[in-house]
Amino acid sequence: MKKPAHHVFVCASFRMSGEPQGVCHKKGSGQLMQYLETELSDRGLGDVSVSATGCLKVCDRGPAMVVYPENWWYGKIESEEAIDAIIDSIESGTPAAEYLLA
Numbered sequence: 001m002k003k004p005a006h007h008v009f010v011c012a013s014f015r016m017s018g019e020p021q022g023v024c025h026k027k028g029s030g031q032l033m034q035y036l037e038t039e040l041s042d043r044g045l046g047d048v049s050v051s052a053t054g055c056l057k058v059c060d061r062g063p064a065m066v067v068y069p070e071n072w073w074y075g076k077i078e079s080e081e082a083i084d085a086i087i088d089s090i091e092s093g094t095p096a097a098e099y100l101l102a
């Protein structure tokens with residue numbers, strides 16, 4: 001099994017009931033996740049995995065996602081430009097400061 005060098009967890013707002021009713025899902029995290037997957041593929045970044053996850057508990061700053069192993073938490077990811085900035089950060093090794101959650 002080949003383990004990814006980076007893993008992006010995208011909040012899909014899953015709750016215990018299984019219903020994605022939270023902020024990130026309502027703000028389009030599902031569509032942004034699809035864009036993220038496509039863009040990673042287009043850039044040849046096969047060592048970056050993407051997974052949907054449950055609520056990351058930063059709902060007021062969603063859509064949210066986190067990049068491991070860097071432990072970079074991002075919020076207000078509401079556009080393809082923001083996704084591009086996150087992918088750029090993974091490639092460069094420098095976090096996208098404007099979206100980082102303190």
Ligand code: FES
Pocket residue numbers: 011012013022023024025054055056057058059060062063064
């Ligand atoms: S619903 Fe995304 S952080 Fe809570």
